[in-house]
Structures are given as C-alpha cells and as structure tokens.
Amino acid sequence: MADSGFSLRMATADDADFLTDMLVAAVNWNPAQTAVSRDRVLEDCLSAHYVEGWPRPGDLGVVAVEAGGRPIGAAWLRQFGHDDPGYGFVAGDVPELSVGVVAAWRGKGVGRALLTDVARHATERGIARICLSVERANRARDLYVAEGFTTVASGPDADTMIRVLGDGPSAETSPSEG
Numbered sequence: 114m115a116d117s118g119f120s121l122r123m124a125t126a127d128d129a130d131f132l133t134d135m136l137v138a139a140v141n142w143n144p145a146q147t148a149v150s151r152d153r154v155l156e157d158c159l160s161a162h163y164v165e166g167w168p169r170p171g172d173l174g175v176v177a178v179e180a181g182g183r184p185i186g187a188a189w190l191r192q193f194g195h196d197d198p199g200y201g202f203v204a205g206d207v208p209e210l211s212v213g214v215v216a217a218w219r220g221k222g223v224g225r226a227l228l229t230d231v232a233r234h235a236t237e238r239g240i241a242r243i244c245l246s247v248e249r250a251n252r253a254r255d256l257y258v259a260e261g262f263t264t265v266a267s268g269p270d271a272d273t274m275i276r277v278l279g280d281g282p283s284a285e286t287s288p289s290e291g
Contacts, residue, residue, distance in 0.1 A: 117222055121230050124174030124189055129167040132174065135187040135213025136164050142251050159200065163191060163211050171208070173238065175230045177223050186214035188227035190235060190243060201246030201273045203265065208235070210245040212253065224253060228260055236279045244275045 124132065133151065140160060141148045155161045167189075168174070174189030190208035193199045199209040210231070214223045235243055245262065247254045248271045262274035 117226070119177045119179050119185055119218070119223060119226075121175050121177055121226060123234075124168070124176050124187060126168055128174065128176055128184070128187065129164065131176065131184045132167055132187050132189060132211075132213075133164045135215075136160065136211060138213040138215065139211060142248070142253065162193070162197060163189075163199065163209075173208070173231065173234055173240075175227050175234065177214070177218075177227055179218075185218045186212075186223040186227055188212040188224075188231040190231060190240070199246070200271070201244045203242070203244040203273065203275055207242045207244050207275065208240060210243050212245075224256055225260070228256065232260075232276070232278055240278060242275055242277050244273060246271050246273050 133155070137149070137151050137154050140154050169191070171192050172189065174187060176184050177186040179185050189211050191199070191211070192205065192208045193202055194205050195202075201209050203209075210228075212224055212227060214227070232243065244265075245257065247257060250270070254272070254274075257274055257276075260276065262276045264272045265275050266273040
C-alpha cells in the first residue's frame, strides 16, 4: 500500500483507545444524524462489548496508519456467545467484524484494505466465517457485498451479513444456529 498513503499493522493492547474511537466513528457513520458521544457509546453494553478489555483471547485486529504513523482506521474481530451476542451475532464460533475509518480517509480504500487484511489473518487462524451488522443505508454495506458478504437476517433498518473465508462451510447458517 506504499502509494496509497497508508500501511497496515496488527492491532495491539496499545490500540484499545483507538479501537474505541473507531467504534464511535462506526456508530456515527451518518453525518445527517445527531452524533452519539464516546461516553454514551461506552455506556451502552451492546456497543461497549466490542472493545471492552481489548484484546481478549481470540481477538484479532488490524490498524491502518498514515505515512506519519497516525492511525486512521481499524478492523477487528471478536467472538460473542449466545448469552452476550453482538448486533450481528450468527453463532458462537463466528466472530463479528467491526470496522471504522476516520472521516477524512473514508472512500480512499482504507476500509477495503482493512477488511481484506483482517479476513486474511482470520483465514490463517482457521476461522471459517465472519459476520457483521450494518444499516442498509450505510454505504459501507456496498463494500461488504462486494467483498463477499451475504445477508442472512434482516431487521427494520439493518442486515446481519456473513462471509465464508477460504474453503469454509456454507454461509447458509441462520443467526439462530450455532
């Protein structure tokens, strides 16, 4: 990615605050809506558990950094159980993807690069599928479709999507299976 102005590296414990920033950015994807504060995102247990205690065993993340070393985006995977599911929960063995990119870098290939790299690392770890939840009006949904995610469940405004990695099992698992 030398000519893109950014590079990728693995996320570490030192990135916990930045992952929280990217979670807040993801929550606030729609500039036409009133922004949700960082404190409010962290007070919401359904949102906060995407970053609480980063990294936990099994967590996997990638951070994009601009040429000067400043982080500009992140993608990470975390597994949830039936007793504490994420918004895009499919099954206990299917980690959920979160992606956030700082506003100035959106639409410049950062999200796609992060998604490609985190999927590669997940495949190397033997992860067969990853999932996510995305609001249908969010243009990131088009990226997810282009990168092989398929809808397995729909709510009023959002879809739960899954992507089969490598030679993994079929994406025909419904969110209640697992």
